[in-house]
Amino acid sequence: MNNKFYCPDIECDSCVKLIKKTLEKNNGINSIKFNKDSFEVNYNEKTINDEKIINLIKDKGFRVSLEEFERKTFKERFRDFRENKNKYEIEYKMLRYSLYSLLIIIVLELLFFFFFKNHLKYAWWIFYLDLAIISIGASMWHIKSYQTRITSMVGMMIGMTFGMQTGMMLGTILSITNGLFLGGLLGMTSAVIVGIYNGRYSGIMGIMEGMMAGLMGGLMGSMIGTMFRIENILFFMPFFMIINLFIMWGLSYMLFEEVIEENPNIKNNKISFLKFFLYCFIFILLFILIIIYGPKTGLAGAL
Amino acid sequence: MKINLTVKEMHCNSCNILVREALEEIGASNIIIKLDEKKQIGEVSFEFKDKKKAIEVIKKEGYTI
Numbered sequence: 355m356n357n358k359f360y361c362p363d364i365e366c367d368s369c370v371k372l373i374k375k376t377l378e379k380n381n382g383i384n385s386i387k388f389n390k391d392s393f394e395v396n397y398n399e400k401t402i403n404d405e406k407i408i409n410l411i412k413d414k415g416f417r418v419s420l421e422e423f424e425r426k427t428f429k430e431r432f433r434d435f436r437e438n439k440n441k442y443e444i445e446y447k448m449l450r451y452s453l454y455s456l457l458i459i460i461v462l463e464l465l466f467f468f469f470f471k472n473h474l475k476y477a478w479w480i481f482y483l484d485l486a487i488i489s490i491g492a493s494m495w496h497i498k499s500y501q502t503r504i505t506s507m508v509g510m511m512i513g514m515t516f517g518m519q520t521g522m523m524l525g526t527i528l529s530i531t532n533g534l535f536l537g538g539l540l541g542m543t544s545a546v547i548v549g550i551y552n553g554r555y556s557g558i559m560g561i562m563e564g565m566m567a568g569l570m571g572g573l574m575g576s577m578i579g580t581m582f583r584i585e586n587i588l589f590f591m592p593f594f595m596i597i598n599l600f601i602m603w604g605l606s607y608m609l610f611e612e613v614i615e616e617n618p619n620i621k622n623n624k625i626s627f628l629k630f631f632l633y634c635f636i637f638i639l640l641f642i643l644i645i646i647y648g649p650k651t652g653l654a655g656a657l
Numbered sequence: 658m659k660i661n662l663t664v665k666e667m668h669c670n671s672c673n674i675l676v677r678e679a680l681e682e683i684g685a686s687n688i689i690i691k692l693d694e695k696k697q698i699g700e701v702s703f704e705f706k707d708k709k710k711a712i713e714v715i716k717k718e719g720y721t722i
Contacts, residue, residue, distance in 0.1 A: 368671040371719070375675070415670055503669060503694075619670060 355399045359407065360392045362423055363416045363617075365505065376410050415619045425611060444499050444622065445610065452492040455631045459484050459638060473646055478588065479531050482595055483641055486523035489602040490516070491634045494552060496606050500614060501621040508612045509556020513564030515605045517549025521571025522578075523598050524641070529579030530587060532644070533651030537579050540644065542572030580652060660708050665721045667692060667699035672720070676701060679714045 364370060370388050377383050382401030387394045395407060404420060411418040426434065435442050460481070467474050497512065504512070521541050529537020549564025582590060614620060664676060673690050676699065680688050685705040692699050705711050712722055 366669060366671065367719075368669060368675055372671040372675050375678070414674055 356394060356396045357404060357407075357420070358392055358394050359411070359418055359420060360422050361411065361416050361418045362391050363619075364388070364391065364393070365503070369416070372414055373411060373416070376414055377407065380406075380410070412618065417616055417618065423616075431607075431611075442610075444496065445606065448492050448496050448499075448606065451495065451627050451630050452488050454627070455491075455634050456484060456488050458631065459488070459635065463642075476531060476642075476645055478591070479527050479645065480642055482523070482591060483527050483645070484638055485595055485599065486520075486527065487638050487641070488634050489599055490520055490523070490548065491630060491637070493602050493605050494548075495625055495630050497552065497555070497609060499623050499625055500609075501623050502613060502617060502619050504555045504613060506556045506559045508608070509553065509560035510563045511608065512555060512605070513549050513553025513560035513562075514567040515601065516552040517545050517564040517567030517569075518571035519598055519601055519605075520548040521545030521568050521573070522575040523595070525572045525575025526579040526591075526594065528641070528645065529576035529654070530582075530584075531650075531654060532648050533654035534576055534580040535651045536644070536648050537576035538573055540572075540641075541576045542569055545569070545572040580654075584653070658706055658708070659702065659704055660711060662701045662712070662715070662722055664699040664701050664715055666697055667720060668694060668697040673699065675718050676715055676720065679718050680705070680711060683710060683714055685711060 361373070364373070373388075373393065374386055377386055377395065380402055382398040384396040384398065386396075397407070408418050408420070417423065435445070439446060463477075463480060463484070467477060493516070521544075524544055525537050525541025527537075528540050531537075545568030546565050547568070549566075549568035550561050551564075553560030553562070553564030578594075579587070667673065667676065670692075673692055677688055677690060680701075680703055683705070685703040688701070688703040690699050690701050701715075703711070715722060
């Protein structure tokens, strides 16, 4: 009897070897043929059956099934997300943590503006800065909360999204407040660093993607920021930020779909709220100081 | 006899299981494998009487020491 087993976790020669070895130890296996994401087994149904083969492979830490691994539709996923709160524990925590951090930081900033009323003109931009840094921080927290293998494909997406989004958001905000020079410089460097940091989960491929996307996002964002007239950008910014935030949520969604769902190898890395909050706080403070006291070039001086 | 080996080219969980099984088959005990996925190195420690034999079976799986 010939049967096809779907196994999306086959990554390298060692995986192939391990599956082969595991199956060949049993009687009744005639031949095994490996494809990408699946393998075909010819076996004698008198001595061994599908279920046994699946259990043998599952024991070694692979996802395996007779049917192709189906992705949930958005609607199904959303329902699952609301109904199975235990399964999405870390994701709920991520949302909670980022909301709490945002609230605490906004309260602190309101206090700050209460005492330094002359800086009130920066309030909108500092609010967008909060959104940017907390959303990037939350996604980084999400990835770091899990410990598992990440394939090159997903790793490249992760590096690229982080580089691009960091550059776009920080570059735009900083170039509005401080001009193209500081916006471009800081947007680019911070985005490249964030891109490398998150791309490294899949080695050099992810790092390269992260660097290039950071370069592009940082420079593009800072150009957007400088080219707009100030009256127009106030209307442009909410749409821009909403799209950026959706992309960050999309990244977490993709991570769950491609890496976390039904993965037997996954380990949870507990990272506390305090650590998350402190990192967000330090970076927001740093950028606020740069926005207020950093050099201003071009039209940004008029703000 | 306690043996510590540094095995190169180990990069994933499958490698980990392959080495562990190879050692178990020859009767090694207390096998502990620490995998450094970035450096692709596994620190393997176990108890076995014949170091030469152990190295041989690990090499047979395709790894270098």
